[in-house]
Amino acid sequence: MPQRKTAIKDVRKNYRNKMRNMDIKTDLKKTEKTFLKSVTDKNKTDALQNLKLLYKKIDKAAKRNILHKNTAARQKSRFMKLVNNLT
Numbered sequence: 001m002p003q004r005k006t007a008i009k010d011v012r013k014n015y016r017n018k019m020r021n022m023d024i025k026t027d028l029k030k031t032e033k034t035f036l037k038s039v040t041d042k043n044k045t046d047a048l049q050n051l052k053l054l055y056k057k058i059d060k061a062a063k064r065n066i067l068h069k070n071t072a073a074r075q076k077s078r079f080m081k082l083v084n085n086l087t
Helices: 005-040 044-063 069-084
Strands: none
Touching (some): 005 044, 005 069, 044 069
16 A cells, blocks of 8 residues: 555546546447447448447547557548448
């Protein structure tokens, strides 16, 4: 356990940030799951709608440094390929 006052505060801050990041990551994973479900159902309109929401969440995670920007770009590219293959 930390002894100094600032170290104790850092532990609290790190825990708070970890929880916030986990919330964003789990929300992102849930959105990804609904998108992939709409792709496997071959429902293009739902897929495009879910893709738009998924893009928004990926961009926000990258902006907040939860995802690396190249990882976000790679994921967005892969998801767009899935939608393009539906036609």
